[in-house]
Amino acid sequence: xxxxxYVCTGCGLLCDDIEVELEDGKVSKVNNAxxxxxxxxxxxxxxxxxxxxxxxxxxxxxxxxxxRILKEADSPVLFGMGNSTSQAQKNAIEVAKRTGAYFDDxxxxxxGPVVEAILENKIRTCTLDEVKDKADVxxxxxxxxxxxxxxxxxxxxxxxxxxxxxxxWEEDRTAICIDVRKSDTATICxxxxxxxxxxxxxxxxxxxxxxxxxKVPKVSFGMGPKKILELANMLKKxxxxxxxxxxxxVYSLEEIEPxxxxxxxxxxxxxxxxxxxxxxxNMRGSNHNLHEETGYINRVKFTGNDVEHGAHCSVVELxxxxxxxxxxxxxxxxxxxxxxxxxxxxxxISVITIDPxxxxxxxxxKVSIPAATAGSECGGTAVRMDGVEVEFKAMTETDRMCDAxxxxxxxxxx
Amino acid sequence: xxxxxxxxxxLPKTNCKQCGxxxxxxxxxxxxxxxxxxxxxxxxxxxxxKENYEKLSEIITPAGEASESGMIVHTEKCIGCGNxxxxxxxxxxxxxxxxxxxxxxxxxxxxxxxxxxxVRLSNVSQCRxxxxxxxxxxxxxxxxxxxxxxxx
Numbered sequence: 001x002x003x004x005x006y007v008c009t010g011c012g013l014l015c016d017d018i019e020v021e022l023e024d025g026k027v028s029k030v031n032n033a034x035x036x037x038x039x040x041x042x043x044x045x046x047x048x049x050x051x052x053x054x055x056x057x058x059x060x061x062x063x064x065x066x067x068r069i070l071k072e073a074d075s076p077v078l079f080g081m082g083n084s085t086s087q088a089q090k091n092a093i094e095v096a097k098r099t100g101a102y103f104d105d106x107x108x109x110x111x112g113p114v115v116e117a118i119l120e121n122k123i124r125t126c127t128l129d130e131v132k133d134k135a136d137v138x139x140x141x142x143x144x145x146x147x148x149x150x151x152x153x154x155x156x157x158x159x160x161x162x163x164x165x166x167x168x169w170e171e172d173r174t175a176i177c178i179d180v181r182k183s184d185t186a187t188i189c190x191x192x193x194x195x196x197x198x199x200x201x202x203x204x205x206x207x208x209x210x211x212x213x214x215k216v217p218k219v220s221f222g223m224g225p226k227k228i229l230e231l232a233n234m235l236k237k238x239x240x241x242x243x244x245x246x247x248x249x250v251y252s253l254e255e256i257e258p259x260x261x262x263x264x265x266x267x268x269x270x271x272x273x274x275x276x277x278x279x280x281x282n283m284r285g286s287n288h289n290l291h292e293e294t295g296y297i298n299r300v301k302f303t304g305n306d307v308e309h310g311a312h313c314s315v316v317e318l319x320x321x322x323x324x325x326x327x328x329x330x331x332x333x334x335x336x337x338x339x340x341x342x343x344x345x346x347x348x349i350s351v352i353t354i355d356p357x358x359x360x361x362x363x364x365x366k367v368s369i370p371a372a373t374a375g376s377e378c379g380g381t382a383v384r385m386d387g388v389e390v391e392f393k394a395m396t397e398t399d400r401m402c403d404a405x406x407x408x409x410x411x412x413x414x
Numbered sequence: 415x416x417x418x419x420x421x422x423x424x425l426p427k428t429n430c431k432q433c434g435x436x437x438x439x440x441x442x443x444x445x446x447x448x449x450x451x452x453x454x455x456x457x458x459x460x461x462x463x464k465e466n467y468e469k470l471s472e473i474i475t476p477a478g479e480a481s482e483s484g485m486i487v488h489t490e491k492c493i494g495c496g497n498x499x500x501x502x503x504x505x506x507x508x509x510x511x512x513x514x515x516x517x518x519x520x521x522x523x524x525x526x527x528x529x530x531x532x533v534r535l536s537n538v539s540q541c542r543x544x545x546x547x548x549x550x551x552x553x554x555x556x557x558x559x560x561x562x563x564x565x566x
Contacts (some may be wrong), residue, residue: 005518017518031529032518034494038531132516146559150495151516159557160516166516166518169501169557184559281494 007392009083009375010037011386012148012278013128013156027395035115041376043394046358047082059369063406066367067413070099072166072402073326078313080354081105082280084403085380086389089282089289091407096200097302098414102324104334105286106279108298108314113256114245114276115287116297118387122256123263126242126273127386128155131368133162137238139176142201142248143277148182151387152277153188159243164240174234178204179248191245194231194325197221201249202306205258208232209265241272247279264304266288278385281375285383319345326350331371354403371403378402418442421473424466426457445474448566483541483548484565487533491562494531498554498563502526504540526554533562 008015008030015037030038050062057065061157064384070076077094082088082105096103107115117123135211138157145152153159158175165172177189178196186193196204200221207217216225235241245259253259256271259274266272278284287297294300299313311317315334318324319342326349336359346361353362356373372378377398381391401409422442444450449566452458452470459467479561480486483504496516499505505513505524512520519527525537538544541550543565 003518003520019518029530031527033528033531034495034496035531036492036493101534146493146495154496154500155516159497161506163512163513168506188559189556 001364005388006395007382008033008037008041008356009281009373009377009382009392010034010040011149012281012283013151013279014382014384014390014392015151015155015206025396036150038235040373043376044357044373045288046093048353048355048358048362048368051368052107056249059401062367063409066369067410069326069350069352069367070095070101070328070410071414073099073324075100075102075314075324076326076328077102077324078328078330079104079106080330081286082107082283083374085374085378086285086289086382087380088330088355088402088404088407089286091404092328092352093290093293093329095407095411095414098411100234100301101317102313102315103170103290103298104300104313104315104318105290105298106337107283107287109234109316110247110283111245111250111276111278112298113285114250114259114274114370115251115278115284117256118274118276119287119291119297122260122268123274124272125163125229125275125387126386127388128275129388130240130273131162131242131275131386132156132160132165134164134240136165136172136244137174137176137241137242139178139235139243140189141243142180142250142252143180143244143246144179144183144185145244145246146188147278148154148246148277150359152244153185156240158188171324176231176234182330188286188305192234193331194227196223199252202254202258204228205262206294208235209258210235211411212265212269213268213288216245225252229331235272236270238272241266241270243272243274244277245274246277251401252277259396260339264309282397284385284387285381285389288383288387305340316342318344322348324349326352328354329361329365330334330354331356331374333359333361335359335364355408356400369406371406372398372400374402380402380404381392419469421445423471424470425455426463428457430457430497432456446475446566447469448480448546451550469480469548479564481535482538483544485535485538485541485554486541486566487535488562488564489532491560492532492562493562494527494528494533495559496533497524497557497559499524499528499534501553501557503551508540 006018008018014072055220120213176184176192178194194288211217217228296309351365352367355370362368379393425438429437508523509521
């Protein structure tokens with residue numbers, strides 16, 4: 001069978017073996033992708049409309065109005081980026097520079113700290129292809145890929161045969177799950193599931209580091225030293241280990257140091273790597289692009305040639321402190337994802353959205369600009385969760401503009 | 415997956431023989447292998463067993479959905495993760511570099527593949543659970559995170 005394969009932009013995994021069937025210029029069937037991918041690649045149920053103040057408008061007017069809002073705002077913020085192509089992100093950075101805006105992406109309340117540590121070479125990482133070919137011990141910590149990245153286990157980590165893992169999951173690989181609840185992934189891991197209470201991740205990280213250095217590991221919750229040592233030994237014996245860090249672990253750590261310490265310790269006695277379970281398909285790309293430009297991965301403010309960085313530049317703090325008076329939101333729905341008390345601040349400022357779908361944020365926005373869906377209607381590049389750049393092409397033709405192009409037009413108007 | 419005892423608990427347990435089976439336990443076993451349907455038990459349709467009847471109808475999916483190898487895919491539970499596609503020993507043997515390596519199937523001989531986000535069965539006769547000399551392979555059952563695959 002000779003098939004043309006496409007890339008799925010449903011999540012940070014960017015599966016590159018998707019087959020599609022077209023009907024009347026629309027995607028009618030998506031094969032090999034999970035439900036999440038199918039939902040993303042088929043047309044959205046409610047496509048976004050081009051609107052200004054709730055009334056239908058032409059794309060031209062919407063772009064001019066968006067540029068006007070950004071130009072007249074005292075301190076605008078650009079936010080989103082997780083569902084944008086790398087080119088759109090680069091264009092957005094240019095717009096932020098031109099307007100002296102704050103710039104933040106979803107990683108500031110997601111995998112930001114982990115990606116930052118990886119880009120600063122504090123943590124050893126590897127690619128998913130290496131995991132497929134070599135990994136024998138796979139740890140999911142605070143992650144439930146069966147729900148967040150359905151094909152993570154089947155395409156790269158646990159089930160597939162790889163170059164040095166020819167005998168498959170039953171004999172060649174061990175999957176371990178550490179989580180606060182028995183998730184779907186934990187069910188697959190069977191007796192290699194270690195349940196911990198919420199907020200106990202740091203304690204277990206330290207206990208494991210102790211166990212690896214030959215001390216008796218102790219924790220305050222009901223996990224005996226024997227069980228922790230059993231886990232530590234499994235990690236120690238790994239030929240090629242990988243820890244897939246989910247939001248459960250990131251959220252429970254005040255700072256990333258305990259994780260870095262454990263990774264260092266693991267690499268003294270064994271061979272371990274770390275991959276962040278990035279949710280949106282190009283959130284890591286946004287981190288990479290901004291890092292290249294400014295040396296920071298998120299939460300910055302451009303003023304002239306200077307770049308300010310800090311927790312106060314994160315979208316949550318900006319909205320809470322009411323620092324910003326306008327927001328350009330690209331491919332994100334903060335009105336639904338941020339806590340209610342913070343999200344409601346968006347109602348008081350001028351919001352511009354660029355999104356393929358009709359979201360809560362785009363319905364409440366002053367200007368809503370529809371964009372083509374990256375992955376199905378327009379091509380580009382994106383960075384997979386393990387840092388590999390993936391190029392993808394469009395499946396169908398559309399008269400809607402890509403987000404990169406819209407941002408370029410806004411830049412032109414500025 | 416349900417077992418015969420679980421089904422038995424929901425039956426009237428009177429051994430009335432109206433269904434043609436000697437005991438309620440025998441009926442439960444027959445129900446599990448889909449030889450009979452829930453409606454074959456007359457007392458179950460009485461008002462006092464209404465709750466049990468509804469529960470049983472929910473548990474026992476009609477055999478019409480099952481393939482010749484006895485496989486039932488609960489499409490409403492399947493998330494299309496493809497674990498079964500990659501783990502299935504027949505898929506691995508037929509297509510080691512495609513399905514067996516986690517990629518899109520490249521052979522027409524695979525028995526499981528994901529279409530439109532849900533797993534689909536083809537070439538049923540190749541399944542290890544097919545025919546008289548079947549082995550009770552459970553590669554696709556134990557790897558399913560949502561328990562969407564069942565054999566009867």
